[in-house]
Amino acid sequence: MQRTSIISCICGPNQQLVTDPECGEIVCTKCGLVWPERVIESRAEWRTFDSEGSERARAGSPTSLAQHDMGLSTMIGKENKDSSGRQLEPSVSTAIQRLRTWDFRSKAQSSTHRGLIRAFTELSGLKDKLGLSDAIIEKAAYVYRKAQEKSLVRGRSTSAILAAAIYASCREMGAPRTLKDVAAGTEVKRKDISRSYRILILELDIKVPLVDPMKCIAKISNQAGISEKTKRAAMKTMNDLVEMKISAGKLPMGLAATVLYMSCLKNGENKTQRDIADAAGVTEVTIRNRFNDLQTRLQLN
DNA sequence: TAAGATAAGAGGGACAT
């Protein structure tokens, strides 16, 4: 892998580069500098391990972005371009990055720093409360930093932005958490998280994959104690629905819940609408509505 | 008791002004 020119930081040849497999950004774990993903095409080969795997598997020390004293440099402007948008000479960009690093380190003692401390303290508390994986926490911390960087936090509550970052992170990682789930674990109201979340993905250009209905089914099944057989039947049905594009525009959870409900009926599994609605975090009415227009739409096809 | 029906209201997207 080419590690010259643009990929250089104050650590020089001692730099420890790792790639975030989700967003593709490259981080030096020694100084915390971050490069945007387009610099390198392929993923670093070290990352064949599960994110929950042993820490020894990682190249370099497992520095956490969720620690306030590390990764401050994620706030450094990441484009090695001059004011006219041209790429800088490698030697110049190295120097500039060194400057930026120290610039930020000196500023870090101020309100920005304290804000991050508060945010990440809160974040680690929420980790247990919401049952989030390390990877999700890392990403949430990363998103929050970006938000901070863009002054999106100013005028809004830290908690709301943080909660939104967590939600966005869950979405990106494909963890089936709803706004409601996140709201339940925090002091923040659902709509406030939702508002902040929309701002985040708008301003930070976060690409959020659509919620995978299959994962919703899996989650609800576990929650409601539905048999493997019924679950798989539901997934099959869901596949068809996705192909027929019936799934668009509805709450994925509501749809998944309905499909599961139908599956239960078919397999003679005694689950009430209430059981499933509770497990899915939607109301019975939503299931009924979905149920009704699924039936009419299936007849049309 | 589970399920269906109905009504009122919240929140957000699309679109026009």
Added chain:
DNA sequence: ATGTCAGTCTTATCTTA
């Protein structure tokens, strides 16, 4: 920027089987 409109979902209450 602000308002309107259609569509979705929630909460609450009543009815039906």
